[in-house]
Amino acid sequence: MGIGPGTAGSIAVRFRSIDDRISSSPAPPPERPAWFRGRRGRRSNDGGSGSSARWTWWRTLTEKNYIHGKTNLGFLGEGDARFRVPENFNEKALIVDRGTGLLFEGIDIDQRADGATPGLQLGAGDDLRVHDVELLGQGIHPDSIPRGDPGWSPGRGAENGNPKVYDFFYPIVRSSSGTGVVTDVVANNHGLMGAYNAGNGRSGIWVGVSNKGTITFRNCRIEEFGSNGTYTSRTNGVVQFENGVFRNNDNNQIRVGSPGSSIEGAILDVDAESSDAPNPYDALNYRGVRIEMGRMNDRTDVTVRNCDIAIRSVSHSGGGVVAESTASEFTVENTQIGIEADSVCGILGKRPDGGGAYPAPAKPHAGTVRNTSVTGDASWNAAIKLVDRPNSTIERCCLDQTGESRSGVRLVESDGCAVRNTTIDVSGEPIVRGTSREVSISDITEGGSCPAPEYGAGDNLPRKLSFVGDNDGGRFSYEFTVSGELGKSTVGGASIDDSDTASGSTAIGQGGGGGIDSYGFSGDVIDISVSGNPTLYLDGEEVSVGEVLPNQLSLKSGGGEFSYTVSASGDLKKSTAMGVTIDAQDTIPGSTAIGQGGGGGIDSYGFSGEVTELSLSGDATMYLDGERASPGEFLPHVLTIDSTGSYAAYEFTVSGGIASRDGMSREDDVDVESDSVNGAVGGGSDSYAFGGEITELSLSGDADIVLDGEVVDPGAFAPNTLTVEGLGSYTAYEFTAGGGIVANGGMTSEDEIDVGTKSADGAVGGGSDSYEFSGPGERLSVDSRIHIELDRSASLISVTGAGKYASYR
16 A cells, blocks of 8 residues: 545555554653643554554654665654754754655654754655654754854855754655655744855755655744745755745745745745844845746746735845746735835846856746735835846736835836736835836726735744634634634634734634634643634634643443543543534533443543543543543552452542552442442452542452552551450450551451441450551440440540440540
């Protein structure tokens, strides 16, 4: 079986074998609890040819790792899986290439060690699939010096402040008929601006001459690289960008050029003021789109469509869309461009002469701009400028530039151009033809407003949450909080509504009548409440309210009945995860769910934070984020009652939730409301996972108590001791404790503990019987003559005669 496209950006991959690789580290990373698993798409890989390796937690790569010539090879991360590198690591950490059918999914690259700048090269002849990969940490080579800073000089080499620094991601499809799909790659390098390093600086994505196929980048986010966001122009294949965010990268946000390449639905945003780079105003050239091919091909044919492009606070920018001197024809359509930086063009077509370093590109050299707006308050220069671009067309556009001496369209030596059906509202000349001849101008409206790139503060954030009202006019309201940044967004066609608020990490809003409210955020939604019946979309997928929360817990009946209590440290909501319907009989007081099920049914909950308490009784299997899980992932302790005789009865109570592990029979019962268990073993053992502490324990019969693998004295849970000491003659007694009770010595066959009533009865002659118990002693009877009852709340001791004379003191 090969690797083929699936739905919603996933892929179907089948492998002959799976090799599980676990880090040699004895414990998971400290920032994530041991039970955590990320909500990443997981695939079932079986039955096909090839192999897959799955990583949980991390693996450190200390040198270049090279795998080549494999067919249908997959790398699938489960949970918080990542490859990490040591300090000052500047190399391709992993190269997988020269095969066909390659999957790399759910594994992050960790460059948080000082001075680390690792690269990842994934190549295949066909069927390259890369999904859900994040670059963690800041990548700055210790020898890099921004251009012009002390110690920098022209020329390559670390001695000049221009060391060779590897790019982050190198995808390659080596066959001209092959395809590659890259989705949800997130990389914010937080790098040095101005560190182009004489062409050797660090870019986010590099697609070079080895690529001959078509690579589609979908929903990727590339930020703050000091060389290029993407250097994907000088390739023998086709590069397509669909959606995604490209922000605050030096030189270019996206760099393309090969024939048939395109950018559609992307956000390209430059705003040094909002950058987290250490020196954002040292950037050399904050372009949006750069179209160029160097000497690779003699013709370009690039389309920019349905994009939002903004050039705001910058040190220098060549323009929103720049067709360089090596670019031939290009198209910009249905795009909104906002220019706030003075002297910067929204669209610039340079003279196509190769710039002196390269041969001129083949004709035609025309630019086509349609249904596109250029807005903002930039001064000087022009919204659109074309130099030696004959037969270009500008139609159905809107140019609204409020800065001083700003022209609308400037044509330089561009004969035979057409400007038509366009609104131009600028402070300077609407159209400057210069020496351009035979320019057709028609249906020009001077004055009027234009659609600007509508940015909510959340449009640049990686995740999106939308509330969509029904068309019947029903009202809804909501409030939610995220763990990271938050801002309003226009995703899904939402408008920015001033009546809705997004303050700090919390949003409060309302809507109805088919309206849409959208937000961008980073991190996770950690708390949410919704009234009314809006439809919710998280990252483009319809979800229930509970599915908005980052973790999904499901309990599935095996046919019999079950009951449970679940508490979380954060928010907890009913969910439709695993395709279930929401059961009104299950209740959620606060962040605790109490419910029951049976008959093969499923109950699901979304939660944030950690599971702080879990009690489960009956026939149920637990699933976390769609994968089978053990109660032990939430409950840190294990108690085992291991029979050492024919029969032993027990009862115990804990303070933090409980669930059976194995050995359970019909005699054993978990009470999820009181977090207690009563049961019996004979020749075997019963085992339970629990949280908190053991607050009571009663044991009758011969059994070892094993706590977290160690045999412990049952008396450790019973701090009080009662000893009945015989004085020679036969004496019977009864004793009832307020808590658990266990034998401490001297027991004979006449002595018995009832774990249900927490009582003991027995007899002594010349010896003694001893018991350990928790809680107060409630009642003691001796030889049936007197009964002693303790009422500790009233500080009262009652001694009642049974008919015969008895003395006491």
